[in-house]
């Protein structure tokens with residue numbers, strides 16, 4: 479492990495200055511994709527992938543250590559996380575030969591993938607989705623709408639969930655289908671967010687025709703395929719949870735350096751958040767260890783998701799408070815953006831209400847109604 483991290487530090491010491499010199503402070507989508515391409519060529523972005531897909535075949539804990547070193551180096555965020563972390567492992571598991579060719583292209587950002595799951599009226603209750611895919615000869619004909627599609631504006635491809643058997647029970651009769659966003663009949667519209675960005679899109683499908691060979695996994699078994707994808711998303715949440723302690727520690731160090739003393743209310747909140755983050759970090763590491771050893775996380779992932787999302791909102795609220803008027807006016811851009819962006823944490827990957835329902839039901843054994 480030490481050798482691997484030493485190799486990474488040497489690689490970063492060479493690659494990062496080259497990327498910075500090339501892009502000269504530009505953090506546009508193209509610049510970030512270029513960084514991902516370099517990270518994939520070095521097999522760092524793809525370290526968890528098996529060797530045959532251009533990875534290093536490393537386990538969760540090694541990958542975590544790699545990501546910590548990369549984050550500490552000040553390297554930019556990789557833009558194609560959804561493809562790298564969620565879609566690619568699903569394609570490796572369920573994709574046919576043609577679909578698996580996308581894996582390498584996901585690493586290099588020649589293909590950027592998004593997940594077309596949520597719909598108006600089918601978010602928390604995803605199994606109520608109504609987008610239809612009807613088999614006509616050797617093609618699917620797709621009609622419907624998706625919403626909150628992350629990276630939808632940049633994506634070249636989508637992992638879509640559509641209903642293929644409307645007569646089957648809700649969780650059955652859904653299929654996973656892959657498609658190019660350039661297919662005729664696909665219309666992508668940006669969704670403007672409270673933080674000023676447009677990282678999401680609405681995607682409309684009107685008589686979109688794709689080959690039946692684009693089916694991902696067995697017909698009508700899209701729910702099972704999607705659970706694999708979402709399992710990877712939940713492991714990602716545990717990684718974020720593990721990092722919160724580091725972030726709060728950084729915040730405390732920053733506050734300690736200030737000339738002006740902060741109020742006892744803020745000190746109390748910082749101390750409480752730090753204690754909670756340490757407990758959360760221990761739980762997250764335990765869960766990631768379990769995954770690394772081939773285990774399947776149980777309801778602890780719901781506890782981690784709830785505590786992480788609510789605690790990270792509290793951290794951003796404190797940061798906003800410390801920024802004072804500059805946070806409110808937007809002059810302190812990172813405090814304002816952080817505060818606004820954190821609102822989504824209790825919605826994405828399962829809202830806090832839904833997660834609390836699961837904890838009440840499966841952890842505490844409370845009656846359902």
Ligand SMILES: Cc1cc2nc3c(=O)[nH]c(=O)nc-3n(C[C@H](O)[C@H](O)[C@H](O)COP(=O)(O)OP(=O)(O)OC[C@H]3O[C@@H](n4cnc5c(N)ncnc54)[C@H](O)[C@@H]3O)c2cc1C
Pocket residue numbers: 592593594595596597599600601602603625626627628629822823825826827828829830831832835
């Ligand atoms: C940052 C972010 C990224 C996302 N990326 C994607 C993506 O790439 N692809 C994609 O398909 N989707 C994506 N989503 C959508 C996300 O999956 C949904 O927003 C989420 O599942 C909630 O669904 P909804 O927005 O339809 O809200 P709803 O399900 O309509 O919920 C509305 C409110 O009702 C509450 N509620 C609903 N049901 C219950 C219940 N049974 N008990 C108690 N309360 C309930 C909810 O907690 C919420 O407060 C993303 C969302 C966010 C915030």
